Amino acid sequence: MTVKNIAYAIGKALGGVKVLKYLARNHPRILMYHRIRATAEGDGIHVDVFRQQMEILARDFNVVSLEELLHLANNNQPLPQHAVVITFDDGYEDFYLNAFPVLQALSLPTTVFVTTGFVSNETWLWPDKIKYMLSESQIGTLFVPELNTTFTLKTDKLRAWHSIADYCLTIPNKQKNPFINDLAIKLSVTLPFSAPDMYKALSWDQVKEMSANGIDIGSHSVTHPVMTKLELTDLRDELENSKRIIEQMLNKPVTGFCFPNGLSEDINEEVQGEINRAGYQYALAAFPTLNPLAERLAIGRYPAHPDISEFEKIVYGFRLQRLSN
Numbered sequence: 001m002t003v004k005n006i007a008y009a010i011g012k013a014l015g016g017v018k019v020l021k022y023l024a025r026n027h028p029r030i031l032m033y034h035r036i037r038a039t040a041e042g043d044g045i046h047v048d049v050f051r052q053q054m055e056i057l058a059r060d061f062n063v064v065s066l067e068e069l070l071h072l073a074n075n076n077q078p079l080p081q082h083a084v085v086i087t088f089d090d091g092y093e094d095f096y097l098n099a100f101p102v103l104q105a106l107s108l109p110t111t112v113f114v115t116t117g118f119v120s121n122e123t124w125l126w127p128d129k130i131k132y133m134l135s136e137s138q139i140g141t142l143f144v145p146e147l148n149t150t151f152t153l154k155t156d157k158l159r160a161w162h163s164i165a166d167y168c169l170t171i172p173n174k175q176k177n178p179f180i181n182d183l184a185i186k187l188s189v190t191l192p193f194s195a196p197d198m199y200k201a202l203s204w205d206q207v208k209e210m211s212a213n214g215i216d217i218g219s220h221s222v223t224h225p226v227m228t229k230l231e232l233t234d235l236r237d238e239l240e241n242s243k244r245i246i247e248q249m250l251n252k253p254v255t256g257f258c259f260p261n262g263l264s265e266d267i268n269e270e271v272q273g274e275i276n277r278a279g280y281q282y283a284l285a286a287f288p289t290l291n292p293l294a295e296r297l298a299i300g301r302y303p304a305h306p307d308i309s310e311f312e313k314i315v316y317g318f319r320l321q322r323l324s325n
């Protein structure tokens with residue numbers, strides 16, 4: 001336990017959580033989730049932990065939809081106190097299998113931002129491709145000239161994945177796919193055209209069913225590129241085509257965009273101008289801000305956490321105090 005965690009545990013025991021929660025009452029906490037798993041090991045948050053988190057929200061907070069919160073803010077109406085918003089990125093099938101039943105049982109509104117090319121089975125997410133290739137490869141060492149690094153794959157797969165994925169975030173999108181295809185050759189792995197089961201997307205039928213049952217759907221682009229690394233025509237295609245296909249599939253307007261990767265370096269005014277031009281009313285970032293609704297095209301969110309005490313720090317306002325310092 002770190003000193004900060006001890007301080008949190010003591011504060012919690014003394015009723016400090018109530019004070020923090022009160023201090024944070026006007027700060028909407030917008031949560032960002034990705035994957036919910038039912039297996040002991042794997043990516044994301046285990047469904048039992050997720051259920052526990054959702055039960056805390058249902059008991060102690062005002063869970064509102066993002067659309068409702070923005071509607072109130074746009075009309076200068078007071079926001080509900082202790083508001084929490086649930087969002088999911090990417091569009092993995094495990095949302096439908098594991099998260100949706102929990103959210104439905106507790107009647108918690110949620111917005112899911114789908115990568116439309118992924119849901120349409122035209123691509124799968126590139127960080128998963130790298131993870132898959134590294135896990136399937138039987139070769140001993142991998143030299144990556146772009147990183148001037150040799151990885152010993154028996155012991156270094158995770159480090160290799162982090163380094164290679166980080167490198168991919170820095171290069172123009174046009175270079176990324178050839179780089180990944182070249183990596184597959186070096187690793188002697190054949191990349192399947194569609195995502196293997198563990199990286200599988202939602203289907204449009206699942207998206208339609210959820211949209212008809214209280215889940216809002218927004219766009220997370222077509223292919224999940226870093227938007228600031230795109231040429232203008234590709235940037236427009238990613239924004240317009242993803243919006244259009246969701247609207248065609250669901251027969252509902254799409255007003256929200258969620259930045260792939262979504263860190264401050266992945267957001268700029270040019271992209272925000274194009275988001276506006278494509279007809280979106282808001283866009284979501286992947287980091288928390290003191291006043292999350294202040295910038296409608298970079299709304300602040302808290303990354304969700306698999307650890308319950310870290311989750312409590314976010315929702316009860318402990319993290320807000322640290323943001324303010």
Ligand SMILES: [Zn+2]
Pocket residue numbers: 089090220224259260261
């Ligand atoms: Zn994403």
